[in-house]
Amino acid sequence: MEKNYRAELVGVLGDPVDGNPTGVMEEAGFEHAGLNWRYITVRVLPNDLDAAMAGVRAFNMRGVNLTMPHKINVLRHMDELSEAARVIGAVNTVVCREDGTMFGENTDGKGFVQSLTDAGISLSGASVCLLGAGGAARSIGVECALAGASAIAVINRNAQRGEALAKTIRDNTRAEARFIPWQGAARVPEGTDILINATCVGLHPHADACPDIDFNTVQPNMVVCDVIFNPVDTPFLTRAAARGARTIDGLGMLVNQGAINYTLWTGQKAPREVMYAKLREEFGIE
Ligand SMILES: NC(=O)c1ccc[n+]([C@@H]2O[C@H](COP(=O)([O-])OP(=O)(O)OC[C@H]3O[C@@H](n4cnc5c(N)ncnc54)[C@H](OP(=O)(O)O)[C@@H]3O)[C@@H](O)[C@H]2O)c1
Structure with missing residues (x-):
């Protein structure tokens, strides 16, 4: 041959x-x-x-x-x-x-949802708080809703992008979605099950940067995820873990x-x- x-x-x-x-x-x-x-x-x-x-x-x-x-x-x-x-x-x-x-x-959002599944975390009926409304956030927000999340709060600096993502989720899935403007240190809504950083804050070479949230509103029963994979250990995850939350990095x-x-x-x-x-x-x- x-x-x-x-x-x-x-x-x-x-x-x-x-x-x-x-x-x-x-x-x-x-x-x-x-x-x-x-x-x-x-x-x-x-x-x-x-x-x-x-x-x-x-x-x-x-x-x-x-x-x-x-x-x-x-x-x-x-x-x-x-x-x-x-x-x-x-x-x-x-x-x-x-x-x-x-x-x-x-496939970005599908990959994210799979990483939760791999960790034994179900999105069914979950209340999600999503930081960011860019490409990764759109994919994650839609796929989390399609995977059964019941409520998604989108926190973003740019209101137009944030509103647009909340509307996309509402119009195309069964999940409730709302936009929360990002003003000062963002507060994670009460009742959140899964908090996700889908912004680019913390990405190499700005590895010391951390999304500006009020970490006092991160609770030990929350799962906290980061899309950043370089570095894998972000300040966002480290600070969430210090609050007792379970963390999922961006590598999965x-x-x-x-x-x-x-x-x-x-x-x-x-x-x-x-x-x-x-x-x-x-x-x-x-
Ligand atoms: N782990 C993975 O497999 C994977 C896959 C895809 C992407 N990612 C990562 O996801 C990240 C986002 O990518 P993308 O394609 O979604 O980028 P993008 O479309 O440019 O969106 C960037 C997002 O970050 C927000 N943002 C930027 N600087 C901020 C700041 N200082 N404070 C608060 N929010 C800020 C932007 O908010 P505004 O709308 O207000 O500007 C926007 O929502 C990148 O780091 C990328 O490497 C990871």
């Missing part, structure tokens, strides 16, 4: 993208499964997305992830969207089909959305433990 030296290509397009570790994790999975697939990390400037998507086609890539600032602009290149991507209004994963069409999905979400993407592209079950171990090694976590 003739050898095939051609690798199947997937990757991520974004700017900035240099610090994105997804490729290391996906390639560990491909290697483990004996797949000759490569994940390339590509810097694509805001105005170059159209050319880059033409390149995705020209290179016969099997799919791509989109990160900042392309998750919304890529919508115009999609032939079909998943229900979640349509409601969220953003795509983080594209599947390039054999017939030449492109399918857009959003990253691995889970990566595993979902792996399956969307390859059609195979992702070797999630291998991918998780590789990321932990990458971050120097025991």
Whole structure:
């Protein structure tokens, strides 16, 4: 049999993208499964997305992830969207089909919900407080509501974005959703079960930064989650843990959305433990 030296290509397009570790994790999975697939990390400037998507086609890539600032602009290149991507209004994963069409999905929120499930935490009937209303927050808010959360309070600085997310959740799910303006140290509403930092506050290189909330309103019975994965131990989680709350870091979400993407592209079950171990090694976590 003739050898095939051609690798199947997937990757991520974004700017900035240099610090994105997804490729290391996906390639560990491909290697483990004996797949000759490569994940390339590509810097694509805001105005170059159209050319880059033409390149995705020209290179016969099997799919791509989109990160900042392309998750919304890529919508115009999609032939079909998943229900979640349509409601969220953003795509983080594209599947390039054999017939030449492109399918857009959003797996950020699904990865987050899976990380709660992995920790044995149910969203059914839960009261969620979501900090932020950007791309990650939209995905998490919608998926938490679809997974059964009964109430979602969105706290955000920008009122227009905050209101819009609350309305999206109300219009498309059964959950009650309300917007709370972020003024001074935000108070976590009484009765909150799950508090989530979905802002970019605390992300490397500003690892000392912490979302401005009143930690006296964080209760020991709350589950407190952070989307930030670099660093894994954020001041937000450390301070919540000091209040007695159970904490969930952003690494699980990253691995889970990566595993979902792996399956969307390859059609195979992702070797999630291998991918998780590789990321932990990458971050120097025991
Ligand atoms: N763990 C994972 O797998 C995973 C996956 C996706 C994203 N993420 C992380 O999620 C974070 C957010 O990404 P994104 O795509 O949602 O970004 P984005 O669309 O730019 O949204 C940023 C959000 O952060 C808020 N924000 C920024 N600075 C703030 C401050 N000083 N105080 C309060 N709020 C502030 C913004 O509020 P305004 O609307 O008021 O400006 C906005 O709601 C990033 O750190 C990203 O790395 C993690």
